[in-house]
Amino acid sequence: MEIVGAWIAVGLTLFMFSFLYKDNPFYKVGENLYVGITIGYFVIQLWYKTWIDKVWDVLTGQAHDRFVILIPVLIGALLLTRFVPKIAWMSRWAFAFVIGYGAGLAIPATLTTSVVIQAQATAKPLVTMPDRSPGAAKATENAKAAYDKAKEGAAKEDEKIRAARYRYEQSRSVSEYTFLTAYRDFTTIVIFVGVFCVLFYFFFSIEHRGPVRAFSRVGILFLMIYFGASYGNTVMGRLSLLYGRVLDLKDYSRQMYGFATPVILVLMIAVLAALHVKNKGKDEGHAA
Amino acid sequence: MTPEARKNAVRWSVFALVGAVITVSLLFGGVSDFHPTAVVRKVYDEVEALPDGSPILISSDFDPGSEAELKPMMDAVLEQCWRKNLRVIVMTICSPNSPELADSIVRASADAHGKVYGTDYAVFGYLAGGSAPILALGQDWHAVYKTDRGGTPCRDLPAMKGISKLTDFPLCLEISAVSTIDYWILAGNAKYGLKLGLGVTAVMATDYYQYLATRQVVGIIGGVSGASQYESMTRQDALRKARETKEAGDLASARMPTQSAIHVTIILLVVLGNILYFAGKRKEKASP
Numbered sequence: 001m002e003i004v005g006a007w008i009a010v011g012l013t014l015f016m017f018s019f020l021y022k023d024n025p026f027y028k029v030g031e032n033l034y035v036g037i038t039i040g041y042f043v044i045q046l047w048y049k050t051w052i053d054k055v056w057d058v059l060t061g062q063a064h065d066r067f068v069i070l071i072p073v074l075i076g077a078l079l080l081t082r083f084v085p086k087i088a089w090m091s092r093w094a095f096a097f098v099i100g101y102g103a104g105l106a107i108p109a110t111l112t113t114s115v116v117i118q119a120q121a122t123a124k125p126l127v128t129m130p131d132r133s134p135g136a137a138k139a140t141e142n143a144k145a146a147y148d149k150a151k152e153g154a155a156k157e158d159e160k161i162r163a164a165r166y167r168y169e170q171s172r173s174v175s176e177y178t179f180l181t182a183y184r185d186f187t188t189i190v191i192f193v194g195v196f197c198v199l200f201y202f203f204f205s206i207e208h209r210g211p212v213r214a215f216s217r218v219g220i221l222f223l224m225i226y227f228g229a230s231y232g233n234t235v236m237g238r239l240s241l242l243y244g245r246v247l248d249l250k251d252y253s254r255q256m257y258g259f260a261t262p263v264i265l266v267l268m269i270a271v272l273a274a275l276h277v278k279n280k281g282k283d284e285g286h287a288a
Numbered sequence: 289m290t291p292e293a294r295k296n297a298v299r300w301s302v303f304a305l306v307g308a309v310i311t312v313s314l315l316f317g318g319v320s321d322f323h324p325t326a327v328v329r330k331v332y333d334e335v336e337a338l339p340d341g342s343p344i345l346i347s348s349d350f351d352p353g354s355e356a357e358l359k360p361m362m363d364a365v366l367e368q369c370w371r372k373n374l375r376v377i378v379m380t381i382c383s384p385n386s387p388e389l390a391d392s393i394v395r396a397s398a399d400a401h402g403k404v405y406g407t408d409y410a411v412f413g414y415l416a417g418g419s420a421p422i423l424a425l426g427q428d429w430h431a432v433y434k435t436d437r438g439g440t441p442c443r444d445l446p447a448m449k450g451i452s453k454l455t456d457f458p459l460c461l462e463i464s465a466v467s468t469i470d471y472w473i474l475a476g477n478a479k480y481g482l483k484l485g486l487g488v489t490a491v492m493a494t495d496y497y498q499y500l501a502t503r504q505v506v507g508i509i510g511g512v513s514g515a516s517q518y519e520s521m522t523r524q525d526a527l528r529k530a531r532e533t534k535e536a537g538d539l540a541s542a543r544m545p546t547q548s549a550i551h552v553t554i555i556l557l558v559v560l561g562n563i564l565y566f567a568g569k570r571k572e573k574a575s576p
Contacts, residue, residue, distance in 0.1 A: 020303050045384030049414055105419060109474040113504060121502040159521055166329060191501070229494045232551070233511065237357060237490035239550050240512045243543050244356025246310050 006257040136175040143171035313546040320544035324517040330507030331485040345457040348390035349382030354465035360540035361515035370401040376409040422475035463487035515540035
């Protein structure tokens with residue numbers, strides 16, 4: 001069974017990769033299988049996990065308030081009236097419910113999490129004053145003692161030493177003005193300048209000239225850095241997925257899986273080459 | 289050579305180059321030794337600060353498409369949870385495909401550590417509705433999840449002892465490849481003050497850094513790079529073994545040398561592309 005699974009996994013992976021060459025029958029088979037299986041699986045999961053679990057089992061259960069579930073079912077069913085033009089207007093009730101509920105839920109929460117709290121964090125002091133309280137000094141002392149203790153007996157680059165040093169430096173940066181505190185302040189200033197300049201860039205009520213233009217140019221730089229970071233992360237993410245597939249192809253090329261990868265690869269190349277020759281002959285025939 | 293053929297040749301040479309770099313680094317790769325960054329360490333510290341036997345909620349919001357990136361992350365986190373004898377409760381709001389995958393990952397990791405289902409961990413099914421189920425879980429967990437995935441009544445699971453609502457979890461880790469994180473921040477953190485740690489794909493990482501400064505999330509493990517940093521704190525034995533035997537298995541740290549090699553390749557390609565672009569422009573200007 002494991003060998004069959006390996007052959008299917010390798011086959012479908014190579015089918016999808018074959019699109020790099022060009023659209024071809026192997027890719028079409030892989031694509032259609034993927035769409036079909038995904039939809040089939042999704043429908044079955046929804047049927048059992050949503051309809052049976054959350055509706056049917058409740059209705060056929062013993063709870064005295066079981067029929068309340070019919071209200072959301074009815075609202076959901078109204079969406080289906082879109083398919084009958086004469087009564088399609090009834091679907092608006094369902095949409096009104098969904099939009100009203102969604103907006104009511106999302107607007108206050110989004111304002112709080114993405115605007116108010118973010119604005120508060122941006123407006124914090126640009127320079128941190130050390131916390132001179134005895135509590136902070138005591139915390140630093142304890143962290144130093146823990147760091148010293150971790151250094152005794154452990155290997156030089158042990159994770160425990162690294163963790164203890166990290167905690168000590170964090171603690172010290174609160175009670176004293178250290179390099180780490182300065183770094184944090186620098187970050188706060190960068191965030192402040194970034195927010196300020198990017199807001200200027202998106203401020204279209206006045207013409208971008210003079211100092212406004214200078215601020216908006218700096219805003220563009222910040223946006224560029226953001227896009228660059230996003231692109232770098234995207235490359236990393238996509239290549240992780242590619243690496244995962246290549247690793248499987250490597251594993252399944254072993255004898256215990258019947259050399260699945262090389263065999264399927266060679267067969268595919270042979271078929272694609274044959275198709276290419278056949279189509280070329282056809283094209284030349286048409287041209288003649 | 290026609291412009292179309294030239295374009296295809298360039299496309300093919302990029303694919304071939306990336307393929308060659310992956311193959312070579314896969315053959316000669318090795319295991320990277322990344323030190324954890326503060327952002328990743330914060331998640332580790334929060335888990336580490338939980339008393340032994342505490343419950344921890346993991347929302348496993350990814351499906352097989354992102355497994356290559358997020359499974360190593362989940363393995364690294366679970367390793368720490370088992371060591372601390374935490375009661376791991378897994379759920380998902382991402383898609384009906386997710387519980388199956390989450391279940392297989394947690395079971396494999398738990399079996400390797402002799403953990404018992406029901407006592408040390410439990411896996412719950414998929415909940416549709418975005419932030420709505422999170423809000424409902426915050427009021428009454430048992431009204432939403434009456435049983436676990438296998439149909440065992442929630443109250444019969446020793447792992448669920450003392451948990452009646454979302455805020456009974458001292459920490460929630462959202463390991464996600466989709467925007468379900470927004471729901472957790474909006475409903476879990478903003479509404480109920482749930483402490484939230486994130487494990488995200490690299491593509492998404494930059495979008496969620498803004499929530500770090502505001503402490504709406506305690507830390508972020510971003511992509512394979514973040515997972516390899518987490519491994520350096522929780523899977524030291526596995527890393528040591530991988531370095532000695534050259535058998536890396538599915539460790540994220542074994543993927544990083546390839547990631548780094550490809551990143552360098554992409555940077556060189558971007559530089560080369562720019563050089564060719566500007567050279568082309570100069571040539572265009574020079575020609576009458």
